[in-house]
Amino acid sequence: MKQWISEVQSEDLELRFSVDSIVHSENSEFQNILIADTVEYGRMLLLDGAVMTTVKDEFVYHEMITHVPLNVHPMPKKVAVIGGGDGGVIREILKHESVLEAVLIEIDEGVVRASQKYLPEISCALSDERVTILFEDGIEYLKNTENEFDVIIIDSTDPIGPAEGLFSKEFYESVFRALTTDGVFAAQTESPFLNREFIKAVYASISSIFPIAGLYLASIPTYPSGLWSFAIGSKIYDVTRPHCRHTVDGIATKYYTQNLHEAAFVLPRFVEELTIKK
Amino acid sequence: MKQWISEVQSEDLELRFSVDSIVHSENSEFQNILIADTVEYGRMLLLDGAVMTTVKDEFVYHEMITHVPLNVHPMPKKVAVIGGGDGGVIREILKHESVLEAVLIEIDEGVVRASQKYLPEISCALSDERVTILFEDGIEYLKNTENEFDVIIIDSTDPIGPAEGLFSKEFYESVFRALTTDGVFAAQTESPFLNREFIKAVYASISSIFPIAGLYLASIPTYPSGLWSFAIGSKIYDVTRPHCRHTVDGIATKYYTQNLHEAAFVLPRFVEELTIKK
Numbered sequence: 001m002k003q004w005i006s007e008v009q010s011e012d013l014e015l016r017f018s019v020d021s022i023v024h025s026e027n028s029e030f031q032n033i034l035i036a037d038t039v040e041y042g043r044m045l046l047l048d049g050a051v052m053t054t055v056k057d058e059f060v061y062h063e064m065i066t067h068v069p070l071n072v073h074p075m076p077k078k079v080a081v082i083g084g085g086d087g088g089v090i091r092e093i094l095k096h097e098s099v100l101e102a103v104l105i106e107i108d109e110g111v112v113r114a115s116q117k118y119l120p121e122i123s124c125a126l127s128d129e130r131v132t133i134l135f136e137d138g139i140e141y142l143k144n145t146e147n148e149f150d151v152i153i154i155d156s157t158d159p160i161g162p163a164e165g166l167f168s169k170e171f172y173e174s175v176f177r178a179l180t181t182d183g184v185f186a187a188q189t190e191s192p193f194l195n196r197e198f199i200k201a202v203y204a205s206i207s208s209i210f211p212i213a214g215l216y217l218a219s220i221p222t223y224p225s226g227l228w229s230f231a232i233g234s235k236i237y238d239v240t241r242p243h244c245r246h247t248v249d250g251i252a253t254k255y256y257t258q259n260l261h262e263a264a265f266v267l268p269r270f271v272e273e274l275t276i277k278k
Numbered sequence: 279m280k281q282w283i284s285e286v287q288s289e290d291l292e293l294r295f296s297v298d299s300i301v302h303s304e305n306s307e308f309q310n311i312l313i314a315d316t317v318e319y320g321r322m323l324l325l326d327g328a329v330m331t332t333v334k335d336e337f338v339y340h341e342m343i344t345h346v347p348l349n350v351h352p353m354p355k356k357v358a359v360i361g362g363g364d365g366g367v368i369r370e371i372l373k374h375e376s377v378l379e380a381v382l383i384e385i386d387e388g389v390v391r392a393s394q395k396y397l398p399e400i401s402c403a404l405s406d407e408r409v410t411i412l413f414e415d416g417i418e419y420l421k422n423t424e425n426e427f428d429v430i431i432i433d434s435t436d437p438i439g440p441a442e443g444l445f446s447k448e449f450y451e452s453v454f455r456a457l458t459t460d461g462v463f464a465a466q467t468e469s470p471f472l473n474r475e476f477i478k479a480v481y482a483s484i485s486s487i488f489p490i491a492g493l494y495l496a497s498i499p500t501y502p503s504g505l506w507s508f509a510i511g512s513k514i515y516d517v518t519r520p521h522c523r524h525t526v527d528g529i530a531t532k533y534y535t536q537n538l539h540e541a542a543f544v545l546p547r548f549v550e551e552l553t554i555k556k
Contacts (some may be wrong), residue, residue: 002290012280012296012317018289039290057471060546110308145396193335219505219546221471226504227497255546265542268338268497268533 005036005044006195009224010194015051019262023118028110030162035118037234041222043119043144047111051222058088061188061193064264065230066092069151069186070099071242071261076112076150077101080178082138082166084155085111087123088245093153093249094125103149105142107162109135110154128135140176154187159198168196169205174235178210179235185210186232186242187252192217192271193225200274204235207277214239215275216264218255229271240265283314283322286328286434288472288500293329295319301396308390308440312394319500321397323364325389325435329500336400337371339466340366342496342532342542343508347429347464348374349520349539350512353429355379358456360416360444362433363389365401371431372403380409381427383420387413390455410411417443430459432465437476445476447483450511454487462493462511463488470495470549471503478552484511493553494519494542494548496533506550518543 006014017038024035034046042055053061066089070076078101085106093102104126108111112133115123126133134141142152152175153174156163157233165171166187175185189195189202199215207213210233220228232239242261267275281297295316312324320333331339346366349356356379359367371380382404383474384390390411393401404411412419420430427476430453434441443449444465455465467473467480477493480514485491488511498506520539545553 004292006294011317016283016284016292016294018291040288059548080529092307218496219471219495219503221503221505225497225499227499234436253546257544257547257550260543263541263544266535266536266537269535270337270532272535 005038005046007046008049010269011057013224015222017044026110026114030108030110033110033114037112044222045115045119048161050158052074052124052157053086055119055121057221060220061228062088062092062122062217063253065089065153065155065186065188066227067251067253067256068216068230068239068261069153069184069232070096070243072232072239073150073182073184074237074238074243078149078206079151080105080149081105081151081153082142083157083163084153086115086119087112087126089153089155090128090131091122093126094130100130104131104133104140105136106133107135107137138173139174142171142178145174145178147180148178150183150201152179152183152185154185154186157201158190162198167202169209169234172205172209176233180238184232184234184237184239188222188232189215189229190229191223191225191227192229192274195226203231203275204277206231211233212237212239214265215267215271217267217271218264232275279362283316283324285324286327286330292501293500295322297388300374302392304388304392306386308386308388311388313392313448318507321470322500323393323397326439326546328436330402331366332436332500333397333399335499337532338496338498339506340400341531342369342494343433343464343466344370345529345531345534346494346539346542347431347462347524348516350510351428351460352515352518352521353463357381357429357431358383358427358436358493360432362428364393364397365390365404367431367433368409369400369403372408378408381447381473382411383414383416384407384411385413385415394533417449417452420449420456423452423456425458426456428461430461430463431456432463434466436468441544445480447487450483454511462510462512462515462517464508467493467509469501469503469505469506470507470552471505474552477507481553482511482555488512490515490517492543493549495549496542518533524531527546533538
């Protein structure tokens with residue numbers, strides 16, 4: 001008999017993966033951390049039963065949440081990641097030679113420890129000397145930070161439980177203050193098929209705070225509906241294209257390209273509607 | 279207890295939908311035809327257990343397989359659909375005012391009958407006077423057709439069972455011959471995450487026959503991996519942009535837009551690789 005794990009995507013929708021073995025399971029202070037070897041998508045990290053990342057498709061999420069904001073900014077030197085304890089975003093950030101310092105603010109030390117032990121392909125850059133890891137609440141951290149980061153990336157779980165506050169207008173206001181005068185931020189913002197009202201509200205908040213806002217898409221097979229949205233806010237730079245095409249071409253990627261950066265902002269009509277003020 | 283149906287996407291991957299009721303089930307000469315009311319995606323058509331279409335997300339597939347080739351051609355008058363018994367492609371084709379005649383060649387009469395009875399939102403245009411329905415083998419039909427259609431759309435099931443022959447080089451050669459001298463064709467070509475070698479082979483066949491070939495993508499939540507590819511072949515027109523932007527804007531869509539037509543051809547790097555001759 002095969003062993004399976006199910007992701008309960010909603011009350012009425014489940015994605016089931018056959019599993020070779022359960023590698024790790026623990027209940028941290030904040031959530032259940034599960035790592036399993038799936039046959040179809042390789043090693044997988046789940047938090048409270050929701051798929052966070054898999055070895056086979058992680059490149060899409062990590063490249064798209066990172067290289068879009070980091071290529072919008074012409075010279076990102078200091079970058080913060082809120083959440084992102086698996087280290088995938090940090091790994092992508094450090095591909096940018098301009099980056100001198102990356103600060104990871106992850107509330108759950110257990111996620112970092114488990115990823116370092118069991119997901120080396122993803123967490124490999126966490127030990128880089130340019131990286132500082134803080135096990136703190138990202139909301140509190142950014143409240144006390146001003147004019148500090150060129151780019152901030154919100155690599156959070158879904159907007160329920162510990163991550164709920166990471167989608168509030170007050171939080172985006174702290175993000176704005178924590179950014180330098182030409183700063184850029186990006187955040188994962190759920191599925192345009194399944195979370196339409198949520199995306200509309202988040203996008204409205206962001207565009208009320210940032211002079212330039214955008215919504216872009218990427219295809220992530222292990223996330224509900226397979227289509228995922230990201231919001232981006234910028235103080236001065238156009239978000240829809242990479243600042244310097246030369247730099248972009250020098251970064252090894254499997255999903256992101258300079259042309260794809262632009263194309264990711266071209267939205268299907270039913271998604272475009274979510275960004276239009278009425 | 280809730281009732282569920284599972285789509286077995288591979289031996290190691292299943293997508294499960296909770297179901298209010300099973301509306302229809304029959305074994306036709308060719309396959310099992312199942313129609314069920316799912317909670318998350320509305321009414322759903324499955325053939326031999328594979329999800330063909332759902333009321334909630336059908337717009338993506340039907341718009342993208344239709345409006346891309348029909349907008350590449352400047353004046354499509356006569357159009358053929360191979361497969362497509364649910365009628366969704368026909369419905370989209372008839373939104374183009376230039377179209378005088380649409381011929382549906384569907385091998386399984388059962389699919390058309392069940393769709394007409396239970397999926398009126400999708401099949402509604404099958405009774406239009408511009409439409410001819412032939413219950414025949416599309417492969418045989420095109421073998422005996424020459425210089426006849428401005429556009430041919432291959433709306434097939436997966437390349438196993440009855441549809442296998444619809445992905446062979448010989449078949450694409452008949453498609454080429456059946457098209458007028460400036461003809462265009464498009465076909466669904468599976469998931470770039472799960473069917474990489476298949477797409478590479480199909481794309482190589484098409485580009486060896488058609489002077490202009492392209493691969494484009496759309497996000498379909500109920501298809502395996504959520505990301506779907508379409509191949510397009512053209513005798514003389516550039517496929518990556520709509521011929522006449524004015525016409526495009528006049529067609530009611532939920533996914534397709536003139537900008538999205540172009541963006542759909544901008545491929546993530548791991549998909550772009552499938553189209554490069556080595």
